[in-house]
Amino acid sequence: MSAELSVDPAAPQAPSARILERGYRRYDGPRRGASGAARSVIRHTVQRCLGLHRPARAKVFPILTLLLAYVPTVIYVGITVLGNRLQRQGVPGREMVNQFIPTYASNYLQVVLAILLFAAFVAPEVLCPDRRTGMLGLYLSAPLTRTRYLVAKAAAVLAMVSIVTVGPPVILLVGYATQGFGPDGLADWVGTIVRILGAGLAVSVLYSAVSLAISSITSRKAAASAAFLALIIGLPSLLTFLVVAGGYSTTLRLGDLFTLPYEAVFRIFEEPSPFLVAGEEELSAATVWAAYAAWLAASVGVIAVSYRRVQVTR
Amino acid sequence: MxxxxxxxxxxxxxxxxxxxxxxxxxxxxxxxxxxxxxxxxxxxxxxxxxxxxxxxxxxxxxxxxxxxxxxxxxxxxxxxxxxxxxxxxxxxxxxxxxxxxxxxxxxxxxxxxxxxxxxxxxxxxxxxxxxxxxxxxxxxxxxxxxxxxxxxxxxxxxxxxxxxxxxxxxxxxxxxxxxxxxxxxxxxxxxxxxxxxxxxxxxxxxxxxxxxxxxxxxxxxxxxxxxxxxxxxSGTARGVRLEVDEDPTPLVAALVAGGYPAESDGLRVTIGQAEGADDHDALLRVVRDHVADAGLGIRRLEPQVVTLEDIFLGVGQ
Structure with a gap:
């Protein structure tokens, strides 16, 4: 923008200058196209979810959830430090620590509340206001297509949920490794890192997809969050009752979205499922992954149908 | 700016x-x-x-x-x-x-x-x-x-x-x-x-x-x-609006007979261009002559200007 400065010659001091007109200039520099638009949407969405550039009250939820996710993990790392100190004082601290600290898979069960809260509140925050406030129409009148918009939003949700699914086990890995409880040798390191990333993404992808699917149906954030929590917490209670009290097949548990992603996690780490009731037959890995894929496909289908129907202008 | x-x-x-x-x-x-x-x-x-x-x-x-x-x-x-x-x-x-x-x-x-x-x-x-x-x-x-x-x-x-x-x-x-x-x-x-x-x-x-x-x-x-x-x-003169002091029926009949679309509403008359004609001054002269021939007095004579509102309302009907 061109600026014209008016300076009073009688008063040569700088404060006498002021901008009278800012003008307008054309822009003929590079434009970033649809992929740049998608990157901007991802960045803006993540900032919104974290409460950045928003009032203080918008920062409370993400900070509390992050504390819920990371404090237990940091405590476990602290316990390993303590164990080593005890060991140096002649107390069998490392044995005690080994009894106490969680595996990478079981650590998910320590932060399950943070993961659920993030999944329940992030996706509605990401999708619902755009339809409610007309932002969707503004995005789609930019170079974004519906598909690109949804992919950008899904990437933002995935990134957000991954903060609480990938971050804690990574901290655990670093903490365990520095205290001598971590993987041994290059192959073990690579294997552990791949499993941590795979497990974190497995949880993030499924919860993000389901939460986005629910958020694509309603433009009310509270309704979407409540529906997600009801599906994750209410449905498993019913299914468990049917399996345990009604004697129905264990495969009915595949509809249990509370445990399904963690069933997948325990299979990634090749650990036995902690969700089995005595006498129950363990579900095969193939069955678990098939159920995972079915839930994922159903969620993507719901999102696609919902957004195909959305009228932007008419 | x-x-x-x-x-x-x-x-x-x-x-x-x-x-x-x-x-x-x-x-x-x-x-x-x-x-x-x-x-x-x-x-x-x-x-x-x-x-x-x-x-x-x-x-x-x-x-x-x-x-x-x-x-x-x-x-x-x-x-x-x-x-x-x-x-x-x-x-x-x-x-x-x-x-x-x-x-x-x-x-x-x-x-x-x-x-x-x-x-x-x-x-x-x-x-x-x-x-x-x-x-x-x-x-x-x-x-x-x-x-x-x-x-x-x-x-x-x-x-x-x-x-x-x-x-x-x-x-x-x-x-x-x-x-x-x-x-x-x-x-x-x-x-x-x-x-x-x-x-x-x-x-x-x-x-x-x-x-x-x-x-x-x-x-x-x-x-x-x-x-x-x-x-x-808009703003184009497409005809003439006229107001006379007595019954304009004979005037309207004469104009129509001369090939000019005309219609009256009380003492007011609206006259359009003859088919194929677009000279507004010529139309004014024709109207003046016909009014004189009919022995009527002119209270008001003005060009009929088309406004955007005429077009808008016309299409809305």
Missing amino acids: SASPPTTTNAVAPVVRARGLVKRYGSTSVLDGADVTVLAGVTGLLGANGAGKTTLLGLLLGLHRAQEGSIEVLGLDPSTAGSEVRARVGYAPEHHLLPPDVPADDFVRHLAEVHGLPSSEATSRASDALWWVGLGEERFRPLGTMSTGQRQRVKLAMAIAHDPDLVLLDEPTDGLDPTQRETMLELIRSVGHEFGISVLLSSHLLDEVERTCDRVVILDGGKVVADGPIKEL
Whole structure:
């Protein structure tokens, strides 16, 4: 923008200058196209979810959830430090620590509340206001297509949920490794890192997809969050009752979205499922992954149908 | 307002050229064979509520597809090159719903980025656009705390911040008081005439189109019923209005017999041009002579000028 400065010659001091007109200039520099638009949407969405550039009250939820996710993990790392100190004082601290600290898979069960809260509140925050406030129409009148918009939003949700699914086990890995409880040798390191990333993404992808699917149906954030929590917490209670009290097949548990992603996690780490009731037959890995894929496909289908129907202008 | 000369808008080639557009929602036909041409400058898209204006804007943006017909926007087909078209078009929708907790500056900057501007450029242009629309001091306020007039100005800033070649404004004065409305129309005139950005202004308000636009496209029942420069469409003398002091029936009969379409309403007579004739002075002489022959006195004699309102109301009937 061109600026014209008016300076009073009688008063040569700088404060006498002021901008009278800012003008307008054309822009003929590079434009970033649809992929740049998608990157901007991802960045803006993540900032919104974290409460950045928003009032203080918008920062409370993400900070509390992050504390819920990371404090237990940091405590476990602290316990390993303590164990080593005890060991140096002649107390069998490392044995005690080994009894106490969680595996990478079981650590998910320590932060399950943070993961659920993030999944329940992030996706509605990401999708619902755009339809409610007309932002969707503004995005789609930019170079974004519906598909690109949804992919950008899904990437933002995935990134957000991954903060609480990938971050804690990574901290655990670093903490365990520095205290001598971590993987041994290059192959073990690579294997552990791949499993941590795979497990974190497995949880993030499924919860993000389901939460986005629910958020694509309603433009009310509270309704979407409540529906997600009801599906994750209410449905498993019913299914468990049917399996345990009604004697129905264990495969009915595949509809249990509370445990399904963690069933997948325990299979990634090749650990036995902690969700089995005595006498129950363990579900095969193939069955678990098939159920995972079915839930994922159903969620993507719901999102696609919902957004195909959305009228932007008419 | 200083402005560098237009660089990207071709003054000759149409900015928008649509032929035979048909758009139906179920059994409801919204556009029914509309032909639309928009040239550089400020063009009004005039029509009653439900005439198909917003649907046409959606088609120009490539947000939905016409069942029949062809569209070119800035030389591109929005149904196949929608992203490229939308990168070069600014759009301010009719609704006032905007994210309430987002500061105006963040909102405009983000949408400039989404339209392809690099982050630093988007930041400076968003700030400048908000200054230009008169919200320099208010630009860090959340949109939810702004008045309707301020939000309309934010939408205009948003539409031009990424320096488009064409701006589509859907009812940009909706909800504004007369002073705010005049300010907004002045800003729109500046965009079209000083910045070199073509403007398509959708409105159902006749006078704001007449005062702001160079050209007009009038939609009615999904069809374009008038399209051209406002000066050509209105202000043209198409006949004569006459008021006499006695019964004009013999005069009317004589005029009709002479090939001039004429009709009376009490003492008032409206006379049109004879078929194939367009000399207004000649018509005045003919009317004067016939009035003298009929022995009538003239109370009033004036050219019958067609206004945009005549066209608008005429097509609305």
